[in-house]
Amino acid sequence: MDAHRLKKLEQTTRYDPSEVEARIFGEWMEAGYFHPPAEGTPDENFSVAIPPPNVTGALHMGHALNGSMQDALVRMNRMRGRNSLWILGTDHAGIATQSVVEKTLRAEGKDRHELGREEFVKRVWEWKEEYGSRIVEQYKRLGASCDYERERFTLDDGYVKAVYRVFKQLYDKGYIYRDNYMVNWDPGSHSAISDLEVENREVTDTLYSIDYPVEGTDRVLTVATVRPETMLADTAVAVNPDDERYGDLIGQFCVLPLVGRRLPIVADEHVDPEFGTGALKITPGHDPNDFEIGRKHGLEEIVAIGPDGRLTEEAGERFAGMTAAEAQEAVVAALRERGALSGEEPYVHSVPFSHRSGERIEPLISLQWFCRMDELAAPAIEAVESDRVKIAPGQWKRVYLEWMREIRPWCISRQLWWGHRIPVWYCDACEETYVAEDPAAAPERCGACGGELRQEEDVLDTWFSSAIWPFATLGWPEDTPELRAFYPTSFLTTAREILFLWVARMIMTGLEFAGDVPFHDVYVHSVVQARDGRRMSKSLGTGIDPLEEIDVHGADALRFGLLAMSSTQDVRYSDAKVQQGRDLANKLWNASRLILLNAKGADGPKAGHIDTISARRPEDRWILSRMERTIASVTAKLDAYDFAHAATEAYSFFWSELCDWYLEIVKPRLYEGEEEVSANLLWLLERTLALLHPIMPFVSEEVWSYHPSRRGHLAVHSFPAAEDSLFDPEAEAEVERGIELTRRLRAWRDMVEVPAKSELSARVEGEAPQEFVGRLSRFALDGDGGDPIAAVGPVRVLASADIDAAAVAARLQKRRGELRAEVARAEGKLANEKFVARAPAELVEGERAKLERYRAELEELAE
């Protein structure tokens, strides 16, 4: 070690992540560890496709948690020697990105229509070039070992090719079709959105009752609605066929107030006779249910509200041009004036809102592209039923299957400019339609009549392109080396909110196009909530910025904290866990200083080899055994996606057993320069660093740089496999007895308020405990003479000026109380004949043995 580094190690008593992390990340990148060759088979290799963040995105806690989990597994498998690829890239995020750029345009006083489509898309690309790599840089701060040299974007040339190919094949199969159908219209983004992008919220509306006179009679049918303005597009009134009140009216007509249109009275089972008056106004143009009923009965579909949210000519001169809200007011006023309004009451119900823009959905009939899903779903259902794709935790498997079994057509067109423009061309002259399967082979003129072609204006839903992420990123549809080496990928971690939106669709497209499932394991992780239990969200101001946490505590601390707090259920963000991670990094640094600055003669050519360690003393055998058991257990937990327990178990082995006990036990040997213990400590340190590296890559790599056994970076060091030859139950039992006795002696001292410094004199009955017991509890156990004043296990404490007799008496009194309670408990249990008869024999025996011990101790302490 050169003098400068030695000095740093000697003088730095606090680990400073900010000084370390960027430098180390640079070293890894420089070495190219994260850019594996496209060799080997998917079975031998390890690969993960990152859930592609939006180009507009900034790293949030969800990314940080998900990234910490993926990186832990990728790093562990890389260290195991597997050719490991973590595919990275970003999603073009149609609506989000388009609105960001539109906002900057607005700031310049322009809108996209002024620019025109081509110019606007150019602007979005410029924006993407400038800001689109922000989130990728943020993943580096986290320490994510992604392949940054293979970064992909869903609008890359190659990726677009894959999207076209998929569209064409689905079209040719007849799955993709165009239809005039009711869709969720988002007035915010001025586009249709899919069912999955809609969220229902509870709102309080006014439920209006309106009287529709029945033609040729003096009867009225009273209907109820929360959207009176839609009455302008009513084309029928429906009643339940079994409703006796209205049986005679079926087939007759109502007259629509304000408009005068004749509305047939139809019978439909969907109508609930119990609700309201049992009569339902039917507006096929503006209500999804009514749309279904309308199609069933062949009703006219009138569109009274346009895509701009304003009333159309169909609504009549009086209302045309008004916004829906204005029209509602006007319609209510007009009805009231005519006495047709027979009721108003507050009404709480759930209504659809756009997940993207937050605006209330306007159900609208429009010409859109759809993809039929049932044929694609069938094999994807089978793959999960048969566990070819395993979804954990188990309840999500059921949720997936239930949704898939009732899957509905997917509206895939969006009225945006930013995205994959649908590869369909129309010939207006002869009504021919063309679909391109390659962007390079877009048709130019109509093959039938030679006429001009016009490309579809709409783009595809962003999720259409993310659905093919795992194979499109590897070069599909070309037969690339990457595809052969890394598909199927090994596993996927995800938040449950995109289980349907993304995961299910990847399984469907993977089976359909890439010939295999996209991954074998899906792990649905918890949602990290804000500290107060609310969801983290920008708009609520409840978000916690991972980058700020990294600035303050370091990436390792955040990674450890997130993994430790993760769970199968949702968790609140815990500052304490992140602090625990920070403390762990610091402790690791300082324990390493102790070892590295004092170890002697252990850096020969065989350094770090198992043959160099010595296990003659019980405490050495104990810690070596515990180390290997911890490796076995932590590794198994990581492989089973149990990140929280893996992290906390590694923590507690290192902190409690290695630092609190073993280091304290061996300090005298270490300071004497004993080579044996030095070799053991270096071995233990090496294995601990390697074990922790997947969870805390930076601090472990930094410490490793000082380790005499180092031949290269820890990032590519071999991951420890548990050496079961070192398991040693006898040594474990022996040392644990010593530890237990030390604890009791310390507790006794504290209880009788002996000054911390004073060494007490005592002697031992029977076999002498291990050397460390007396040293760590500050007892001289070789005392002689005098009557003992107290007993702690086999130790007889001798009188001393430092011991307060009254305190000892009080302590004795307390202990006797405890013992009597224990004796009573055990006696009670053993007096229960059924317990003795039916409980397992060893349990009963154990209870008897305990009773004996308690009685014996009580006797010893008799007054």
Next chain:
RNA sequence: GGGCGCUUAGCUCAGUUGGGAGAGCGCCAGCUCGACAAGCUGGAGGUCACUGGUUCGAGCCCAGUAGCGCCCACCA
């Protein structure tokens, strides 16, 4: 309306197949002992939401009740 999950120490959460309730943080007391005060040692603190059942024995299994949360759903 249907489904799923949660309720354990002051706080945030663990508790594997039913056999004397754990961690981290916080709190109290004592420690500048040659790695670390982001540290060390000791300690206090729990009717495991409630009710009933099964069992020799229940935080864990069963039934129900209450509260909280999430997902799905076409009753105006």
